[in-house]
Amino acid sequence: MYKIAAKKVLAPAIKQLQISAPEIAAGARPGQFIILRIDEKGERIPLTIADYDPRGGTITLVFQEAGRTTMELGRLEEGDAILDIVGPLGKPTEIRRYGKVVCIGGGVGIAAIYPIARALKEAGNEIVSIIGARSRGQLILVEKIGAVSDSLEIVTEDGSGGRKGFVTGVLQDLLVSEEGIDLVMAIGPPAMMRAVAELTRPYRIRTVASLNPIMVDGIGMCGACRVTVGGKTRFACVDGPEFDAHLVDWSVLVQRARMFREEEKRAVEDYFSGSECRCGKR
Numbered sequence: 001m002y003k004i005a006a007k008k009v010l011a012p013a014i015k016q017l018q019i020s021a022p023e024i025a026a027g028a029r030p031g032q033f034i035i036l037r038i039d040e041k042g043e044r045i046p047l048t049i050a051d052y053d054p055r056g057g058t059i060t061l062v063f064q065e066a067g068r069t070t071m072e073l074g075r076l077e078e079g080d081a082i083l084d085i086v087g088p089l090g091k092p093t094e095i096r097r098y099g100k101v102v103c104i105g106g107g108v109g110i111a112a113i114y115p116i117a118r119a120l121k122e123a124g125n126e127i128v129s130i131i132g133a134r135s136r137g138q139l140i141l142v143e144k145i146g147a148v149s150d151s152l153e154i155v156t157e158d159g160s161g162g163r164k165g166f167v168t169g170v171l172q173d174l175l176v177s178e179e180g181i182d183l184v185m186a187i188g189p190p191a192m193m194r195a196v197a198e199l200t201r202p203y204r205i206r207t208v209a210s211l212n213p214i215m216v217d218g219i220g221m222c223g224a225c226r227v228t229v230g231g232k233t234r235f236a237c238v239d240g241p242e243f244d245a246h247l248v249d250w251s252v253l254v255q256r257a258r259m260f261r262e263e264e265k266r267a268v269e270d271y272f273s274g275s276e277c278r279c280g281k282r
């Protein structure tokens, strides 16, 4: 059992849990994730390790309540426990001195880009961060990202915080005005990562995206997370989750993510009708 040491609500429907998991915290590296199961009947879901403290023996998860399992997770409180957490999983981000790196986080992807931006900064890179959300209330971890960035651009779709528009608008301006961008890292909804890849492609700037296909076992056995990269099948859980964004077949990723829409809708309906609540808190 993994005990929740602290809980924070970062924005409506975006929650942060600090969880006691000493072995995972000791091995965690930027870009990696865990797969958890709340209880014995629970679905397995992957979440990025948004932070880790090897000394304190904790990992931090930040998640958007997107469906049944994340809603159940969001109802847990400090002192509650999670049955299983497997990790760290996936290949860590390749951290080295690239030069100037643009780190882009969209929505809850802001939390996932944070440990990467921090590690790249510690490795001596200049970090230009761009973070975006629908509105000001959905912007998370602004100070933390700012603290590891040489410059930070904030964007909201409705203009209620920072510049109005999308992260790609800021990136486009940077590509025109700034010379010498060596790497772009993007984490967020697939449509955002795809748009980032299309913008940087003509500039031939190395661009890395962290893919979020449906995952089940997280160890390369079930095939659920298969993605097409450079015309070849890859398993995001063991070969990724980070890939060259210029080589990703984005249509396959988006299409596969929609495969279980009906089942996911039904699971949320059941959850709200209380017919099968597993969290014990209703």
Ligand SMILES: Cc1cc2nc3c(=O)[nH]c(=O)nc-3n(C[C@H](O)[C@H](O)[C@H](O)COP(=O)(O)OP(=O)(O)OC[C@H]3O[C@@H](n4cnc5c(N)ncnc54)[C@H](O)[C@@H]3O)c2cc1C
Residues within 6 Å of the ligand: 033, 043, 044, 045, 046, 047, 048, 049, 062, 063, 064, 065, 066, 067, 068, 069, 070, 071, 108, 111, 112, 211, 212, 213, 214, 215, 216, 241, 257, 258, 261, 264, 265
């Ligand atoms: C490597 C990786 C890291 C991730 N990190 C984060 C994170 O840090 N924070 C965060 O909020 N979300 C993260 N996600 C997405 C998160 O796993 C899904 O939001 C979650 O599984 C939804 O489950 P649900 O039952 O609440 O919702 P559902 O209603 O079941 O699904 C909502 C949507 O989430 C996706 N999804 C559903 N089940 C899975 C699954 N088993 N694996 C992957 N995606 C699924 C589907 O696209 C679906 O349309 C990550 C996904 C991957 C693959």
Ligand code: FES
Residues within 6 Å of the ligand: 214, 215, 216, 217, 218, 219, 220, 221, 222, 223, 224, 225, 226, 235, 236, 237, 238
């Ligand atoms: S989640 Fe099963 S192969 Fe990747």
